[in-house]
Amino acid sequence: MYKSHPNNPKIKIKAIEIDKAKPNCAVVGVYGHPNAALMTYYGLHALQHRGQEASGITSVYFDTEKNKKRFAYKKGMGLVLDVFSENGVLIDVLKGDMAVGHNRYSTTGSSSAANIQPFNMIYSSGILCLAHNGNLTNAKTIRTKLINEGSIFQTTTDSELFLHLIAKSKEKSVIEKIRSALKETRGAYSLVMLTDNELIAARDPMGIRPLSIGRLKLDDGYAYMLASESAAFDINNFEYIRTIMHNEIVVIDEETRKTGKIKSYKIVNETPISAHCIFEYVYFSRPDSKIFGHSVDKVRRKLGKSLAEESPLFDSEDKIRAIPVPDSGNTATIGYARVNSKIASPTLFELGLIRSHYVGRTFISPGQNNREFKVKAKFNPVKGVIENRNIVLVDDSIVRGTTSKALIRLVRSAKPKSIHLKITSPQVKHPCYYGMDFPSEEELIANYYPNEEEIGKAIGVDSLHYLSEKKLMESVPQEEGIGYCTACFTGIYPVEIEDNINDSIDD
Secondary structure, eight states, X not given: OEEEETTEEEEEXXXXXXXXXXXXXXXXXXXXXXXXXXXXXXXXXXXXXXOOSEEEEEEEEEETTTTEEEEEEEEEESOHHHHTOSTTIIIIISOSSEEXXXXXXXXSSOSSGGGOSOEEEEETTEEEEEEEESXXXXXXXXXXXXXXXXXXXXXXXXXXXXXXHHHHOOOSSHHHHHHHHHHHXXXXXXXEEEOSSOEEEEEOTTOOSOOEEEEEEETTEEXXXXXXXXXXXXXXXXXXXXXXXXXXXXXXOHHHHHHOOOEEEESSSSOOOOOEETHIIIIISOTTOEETTEEHHHHHHHHHHHHHHHSOOOOSSSOEEEEEXXXXXXXXXXXXXXXXXXXXXXXXXXXXXXXXXXXXXXXXXXXXXXXXXXXXXXXXXXXXXXXXXXXXXXXXXXXXSHHHHHHHHHHHTTOOSEEEEEESSOOOOSOOOSSOBOOOGGGOGGGTSSSHHHHHHHHTOSEEEEOOHHHHHHHSOOOTTOOEEXXXXXXXXXXXXXXXXXXXXXX
8 A cells, every 4th residue: 555755746666664774584403402493593583673574594414314314494574483383393393413593584485475485495515594784786687587597486685695695606615605696696695694504694795794703611622603683692691703704704613612713714815895884783773782892872862962962952850751662762762861861951861752562563654643643652752851951862763754753742642841863873865776675766755855954943843953974973882894884874875786686676
């Protein structure tokens, strides 16, 4: 179903879209643990925020009757808890000490059972099971080439391309087959893969999406876990070791399990400066996670501090109430309140919006009343905190602006003196092609108004301030060889986009 854009009735947009950047996906891999599938399950549960559409786990085990390695898998639409609710599935079905898992939010390919990862195949070199986070920007070109060469596709997602490229490679070793396949692709990928005897991971040369390594000491060696965020390690008592570097392939095998030495290879010979997705820090990742080697919580606190330095708020009569839009705004608001108290006026961090965590994903449905009901179902204002106060509301971004308008109306119902909205990122003006599902440019509110003052008027606040690109860059970790992708703010894409990128690959 479609509806008119709130700022231009001539433009029709999908009625089910939410007014936030949609999450990408989560990948998890485990090696050397007798309950590998169970560890993967807990890891996926910790990373449920990265994909809520579908989930899957594949394990590899030794079949004593057949005297060979085999794989078992379980996939389904829905949340992790629902997909793996069957008794015994994680122990009796998904056997073995190796497993990979995936939480899906579709960025390419339709929402269908065929597109649920991990993808599994048996080819000339044995078993290969693969889970992918990211988006390829030359998927149409590669897919057309493979189809012309006789490949038959089972899904409509770009992730399947890796299987075909690896299977068709003329290289002799599995690592070289994978390496040659990755050299043909462009875009963003964090991959975890299982072979008969190895857990393999790779991040694209620009390192757009995160992927880290964790380790657990066992009596006879180590168990290893790979995950999009370190929160997956914490729930399983794995120790965070390091981030997988951009342009790196890592191999974990029996030797690694015994000695702790991880094998590492490059994808391309010359490693470029990275282009880490800066929105991972702003919004996607859990604040208790490490991504790209750094604490998300610390970065978000710094974003809040930078907001206060750039846009302080003064009140000569009363303390200002700084209220986060849960949950991504929580730690940034702490940073804002602390700095604003020092340089402007006394500011209290308050939980003025209570979020229900049992609503599920919030969709925008046709009709103003329905949209406002969805916001009310998700948030409820604490009137005693808000009433007759000057409120600073801190959020991570504004995309279409439709939900922001409804949220501001909800806060207004608690009768504040004023509402000042502070955003911990610049204006979102461009779509993402690397695994983050922003709307098209025509649907973004920042492209309909000449400045933030007019956007603020449109959504109903007394003032609005977006963090500047300069302050954003000052707030994220700076290291030699490390850069960031800011394409959704600047329109500068670090990896080449093919001309037909917007053409669907769905049949």
